[in-house]
Amino acid sequence: MIITKMSLPRRTFLRGVGAAVALPLLDAMVPALSRAATAATPVRRLGVVYVPNGMSMGEWTPAATGAGFELTSILAPLAPFRDRLLVLSGLDAPPGPGAHTRASTAFLTGLPPRTGPGGGALAGTSIDQIVAEHFGAETQLPSLEVSLDARDEVGVCDGNPCVMTNTIAWRTASMPLPGENNPRAVFERLFGDVGSTDPAVRRARTKASRSILDSVTAAAADLQRQLGPADRSRLGEYLDGVRAIEARIQKAEAQNAAGVPVLSQPAGIPASYEEHAKLMFDLQVLAYQSDLTRVITFMIGREYSGRTYPQVGVAEAHHALSHHQGDPAKLAALARVNAYHMSLFAYYLDKLRATPDGDGTLLDHVLLVYGAGMSDSNAHEPKNIPVLLAGGAGQIKGGRHLQYAGDSLANLLVTVVDKLGVPVDHVGVSKGELNIDTLSDV
Numbered sequence: 001m002i003i004t005k006m007s008l009p010r011r012t013f014l015r016g017v018g019a020a021v022a023l024p025l026l027d028a029m030v031p032a033l034s035r036a037a038t039a040a041t042p043v044r045r046l047g048v049v050y051v052p053n054g055m056s057m058g059e060w061t062p063a064a065t066g067a068g069f070e071l072t073s074i075l076a077p078l079a080p081f082r083d084r085l086l087v088l089s090g091l092d093a094p095p096g097p098g099a100h101t102r103a104s105t106a107f108l109t110g111l112p113p114r115t116g117p118g119g120g121a122l123a124g125t126s127i128d129q130i131v132a133e134h135f136g137a138e139t140q141l142p143s144l145e146v147s148l149d150a151r152d153e154v155g156v157c158d159g160n161p162c163v164m165t166n167t168i169a170w171r172t173a174s175m176p177l178p179g180e181n182n183p184r185a186v187f188e189r190l191f192g193d194v195g196s197t198d199p200a201v202r203r204a205r206t207k208a209s210r211s212i213l214d215s216v217t218a219a220a221a222d223l224q225r226q227l228g229p230a231d232r233s234r235l236g237e238y239l240d241g242v243r244a245i246e247a248r249i250q251k252a253e254a255q256n257a258a259g260v261p262v263l264s265q266p267a268g269i270p271a272s273y274e275e276h277a278k279l280m281f282d283l284q285v286l287a288y289q290s291d292l293t294r295v296i297t298f299m300i301g302r303e304y305s306g307r308t309y310p311q312v313g314v315a316e317a318h319h320a321l322s323h324h325q326g327d328p329a330k331l332a333a334l335a336r337v338n339a340y341h342m343s344l345f346a347y348y349l350d351k352l353r354a355t356p357d358g359d360g361t362l363l364d365h366v367l368l369v370y371g372a373g374m375s376d377s378n379a380h381e382p383k384n385i386p387v388l389l390a391g392g393a394g395q396i397k398g399g400r401h402l403q404y405a406g407d408s409l410a411n412l413l414v415t416v417v418d419k420l421g422v423p424v425d426h427v428g429v430s431k432g433e434l435n436i437d438t439l440s441d442v
Helices: 032-040 076-084 100-109 127-138 183-191 199-208 212-226 229-257 273-289 318-322 328-353 409-419
Strands: 013-016 019-022 045-050 085-092 144-147 170-172 295-299 366-371 387-391 400-408
Touching (some): 045 273, 076 085, 076 328, 085 409, 100 127, 100 170, 100 409, 127 409, 144 183, 273 295, 366 409
Parallel strands (some): 085 400
Antiparallel strands (some): 085 387
């Protein structure tokens, strides 16, 4: 029997023994009479990708404004997505104590860091959490916070609690939300059903080394027999994607167990930085595709990151390199690191564009914020923050470079929230919204 008139619940799961896998949006989940309305009002999503230690601004900032700008060396990997980009210059982060902690803290809160009673970290609610509070009732997870670096910073960093370097997401003024860097843990949070957050329970499940999908195969086969051809194909592709990611995680665990010399990394994290990054991006695509969450923040690196990038010919630690002192060779190396990060972001955009969603793709229905919390890293400069918007949610007119004259980054944060249809009066030190719709040159 082919399902043509029934409507599956939107939050449908395939359930097996100790496993529950969320499904992507299927035609059978939307009554026929309301499908046209659903296509006209697609689900909106917010994604944020943060890079640490500032930027080589000379290789970031386009020379021209408006639609005629040329992509710089750092922006060049985004050439296939030029029409979906809005590059913004001249926006200033709020001044405050600390350099690196200020950069990450203010990026989404619009506020400088503060230290509360007892030395606790204080900031403000970040826009991802403002949006998550609005969208969260529709999803299993209000938001997802992921990263590539471990959360092992303690103590004081440039005068503020080091926890502020671990996150850009703040649920409240006193509750930072550090990202999870282990793909296995992210996968289990999205798709697992272990019934406990006890680390011992999670380790036991990992050692079982049995696919989560094995216990729901029968349920999936039964459901596919009832679906129409388009839904069968969509469900099959989705489950293949879930299994492929799980296989990659298991392979990484096996490699680490076999003695790959990455001693500081726990099982589940690939030895290759690029594979780790792409795996985390793939997980984010799946999270959006299955509508498990509509809000994700991702830190490609935390502030003070000392990672090296031999894959692009940079052997010097990133943080040390960012203090370039105007040395042309160091600036060129820093630009290579920045461009490499951008190439990973381009991979993400390509995956989003290739993933159908409603009457378009995931890229059509997500608003992405990409950038760093400081500009010239040598001076720890909070002015002229490097930031861009990408994607189609919010009907943003892309293909432009806009230059502002010292407007507040917090004004952009208000604008992003508004474009997603979430009511907000202000964010941090904002004074209003930013004109991004009709502005060509300032």
